[in-house]
Amino acid sequence: MAQVIISSTKLKQFRENIKNVPEFREKIEASLSKKTTELLEIILGGAICLDVSDIHIEPGKEKAKIRIRLDGVLQDILNFKPDLYKNLLSRVKLLSGIKLNITGKPQDGRFSILIKEDSLPSQNNKQIIEIRSSALPTEYGESIVLRILNPKSLVEIEALGLRKDLLKIFEKEIQRPNGMIIVTGPTGSGKTTTLYGFLKKINSPTIKIITIEDPIEYHLKGISQTQTSLEKGYNFANGLKSIMRQDPDVILVGEVRDLETAKIALQAALTGHLVLTTLHTNDAAGTISRLISLGAKPSNIGPALNMAVAQRLVRKVCKKCSSLKSPSQLEFKKIKQGLSRIPEPLKPIISEKTTKISVLKINGCKECNFTGFRGRIGIFEAFLVDEEMQKFIVEKPTSADLKKMAVKKGMLTMYQDGLIKVLEGATTLKEIERVAGDY
Numbered sequence: 243m244a245q246v247i248i249s250s251t252k253l254k255q256f257r258e259n260i261k262n263v264p265e266f267r268e269k270i271e272a273s274l275s276k277k278t279t280e281l282l283e284i285i286l287g288g289a290i291c292l293d294v295s296d297i298h299i300e301p302g303k304e305k306a307k308i309r310i311r312l313d314g315v316l317q318d319i320l321n322f323k324p325d326l327y328k329n330l331l332s333r334v335k336l337l338s339g340i341k342l343n344i345t346g347k348p349q350d351g352r353f354s355i356l357i358k359e360d361s362l363p364s365q366n367n368k369q370i371i372e373i374r375s376s377a378l379p380t381e382y383g384e385s386i387v388l389r390i391l392n393p394k395s396l397v398e399i400e401a402l403g404l405r406k407d408l409l410k411i412f413e414k415e416i417q418r419p420n421g422m423i424i425v426t427g428p429t430g431s432g433k434t435t436t437l438y439g440f441l442k443k444i445n446s447p448t449i450k451i452i453t454i455e456d457p458i459e460y461h462l463k464g465i466s467q468t469q470t471s472l473e474k475g476y477n478f479a480n481g482l483k484s485i486m487r488q489d490p491d492v493i494l495v496g497e498v499r500d501l502e503t504a505k506i507a508l509q510a511a512l513t514g515h516l517v518l519t520t521l522h523t524n525d526a527a528g529t530i531s532r533l534i535s536l537g538a539k540p541s542n543i544g545p546a547l548n549m550a551v552a553q554r555l556v557r558k559v560c561k562k563c564s565s566l567k568s569p570s571q572l573e574f575k576k577i578k579q580g581l582s583r584i585p586e587p588l589k590p591i592i593s594e595k596t597t598k599i600s601v602l603k604i605n606g607c608k609e610c611n612f613t614g615f616r617g618r619i620g621i622f623e624a625f626l627v628d629e630e631m632q633k634f635i636v637e638k639p640t641s642a643d644l645k646k647m648a649v650k651k652g653m654l655t656m657y658q659d660g661l662i663k664v665l666e667g668a669t670t671l672k673e674i675e676r677v678a679g680d681y
Contacts (some may be wrong), residue, residue: 307322392607
């Protein structure tokens with residue numbers, strides 16, 4: 243795998259000079275005349291300093307542009323000439339192992355950034371940040387997206403933003419010897435971070451953990467990680483069959499995409515293994531409908547599934563420039579209605595006189611890149627599958643009916659979890675509505 247080497251000294255200089263988006267923009271503008279390798283190094287180094295998750299290089303009719311995704315939201319950086327775009331495209335494709343002479347079909351690749359610590363011995367002087375690249379043909383050329391997989395994004399489950407009651411449930415469920423835990427949500431909702439948090443929590447010399455991923459996003463010590471390879475015929479289904487012969491205790495399946503994978507994963511969960519995996523669904527209740535639509539039998543889903551989780555990421559208010567205020571009548575009404583049906587022990591105390599929520603400073607500050615937000619936190623919903631839920635699943639309920647059952651048994655929706663975080667001052671009502679809707 244190709245590498246871009248950035249010395250720790252140079253990265254330190256980047257950190258000193260690139261502390262917000264305007265400074266990033268200025269640094270790139272001042273470097274447009276540099277060699278392509280230097281320019282890309284600056285783009286990558288600056289993105290790492292700002293904790294950017296994705297870099298978009300997009301061609302247009304007359305100019306190309308660079309955008310970055312910061313805290314889940316895209317921001318324009320700058321436009322530049324087509325010739326420079328072509329040079330960057332070639333450099334990225336070369337690093338990524340993508341064929342330069344193919345432009346009419348999508349291609350994926352990857353490379354890594356090696357951060358060399360100048361002052362440390364050679365065996366301890368490196369940090370690796372992997373980059374996953376995608377090239378997609380568009381009207382005016384190939385659009386490039388670089389996803390930055392920074393190991394610092396991996397956190398303990400205590401740092402995911404879970405309510406105390408939900409954290410206790412998660413900690414209990416990941417210690418079970420068998421069954422399946424499914425985390426759902428769209429791309430970029432933090433599913434992988436949550437699953438890796440589970441693995442970090444339970445990893446020990448007394449159990450064997452094997453993963454099959456597409457691709458391996460982060461490397462974890464003490465865990466056997468494998469990557470699918472369509473060229474070699476090694477997909478999730480084939481990989482699971484092989485993993486089952488390796489005497490694992492815990493199996494992580496990157497994603498359940500087809501019936502064969504679903505059947506093998508469910509069977510593994512029913513035969514003494516703890517299986518962690520993901521699905522693309524809108525909410526936790528949609529997990530069952532999705533598995534059934536793939537062809538899995540409800541009679542297998544109920545006994546195998548321990549817990550279904552759905553999550554999203556919302557932006558946290560900037561602590562430097564936000565303040566607290568009393569909510570408007572409309573805001574208070576929304577919060578009160580949204581939390582009216584949650585179980586009494588979890589219901590926060592709210593009143594029009596004492597309740598305070600965060601308000602953003604107009605145009606933010608340098609600390610938050612002038613957005614009013616800095617960092618992200620998860621909002622979650624989850625339900626457990628007990629005997630009553632198993633019987634209900636066999637009846638092939640709709641997602642709406644299953645959600646009603648889960649709520650009846652005590653599940654808080656993502657929206658309600660978000661409202662609690664609004665009352666805690668972590669985020670805003672508008673941000674929760676943007677990510678989770680207003681229901």
